[in-house]
Amino acid sequence: MQSQIKRLLDLSEHDNITLRILLLDGPHPIGTGAFVLLQLDETHDITHRDFVYLEHLTGSRYVEEEEEAFTYRRAFNRLRDLSLDQAKTREMIAAAWHEWR
Numbered sequence: 001m002q003s004q005i006k007r008l009l010d011l012s013e014h015d016n017i018t019l020r021i022l023l024l025d026g027p028h029p030i031g032t033g034a035f036v037l038l039q040l041d042e043t044h045d046i047t048h049r050d051f052v053y054l055e056h057l058t059g060s061r062y063v064e065e066e067e068e069a070f071t072y073r074r075a076f077n078r079l080r081d082l083s084l085d086q087a088k089t090r091e092m093i094a095a096a097w098h099e100w101r
Contacts, residue, residue, distance in 0.1 A: 002100040009097050012090045020083040021092055027082060037069075037076045 012019045022028075033054075040049040052063035052072045063069050084092065 002097065005093060005097040005100055009090070009093050012086070012093060018086060019089050019093070020080060020086060021089045022079055022083040035072055035076075037072055039073075 008019060011017050036053040038051050038053060040051075042049060050066075050069045050073055052069050054061050054063065063072065083089070
C-alpha cells in the first residue's frame with residue numbers, strides 16, 4: 001500500500017496528470033458505476049472525439065454514440081466538480097503516505 005500511495009504522490013506532480021479525490025462521505029448524485037472517458041485531440045475532420053469504455057461482469061464495451069458519450073462527459077464533469085481540488089487531493093495523498101510509512 002505504501003508504494004502505491006507514493007506512486008500516486010509522484011504522479012500528482014506531473015503536468016499532464018490530474019488526480020482528484022471524490023470523498024466517500026460526500027454527495028454522490030450520480031450512480032454511473034465505473035467508466036473511462038476518453039477524449040481525443042482534434043484531428044482532420046473528426047467532429048466528435050469523446051468515447052467511453054465500460055467494463056462489467058461478463059465483458060466490456062465502448063460507447064461511441066455522440067449523445068450517449070456526452071451523457072458520460074456531463075457525469076464526469078459533475079463528479080470532478082464535487083471532488084477535492086488538486087492541491088487538497090495531493091495533501092490527502094501525502095497524509096496517507098506519511099501514515100503508511
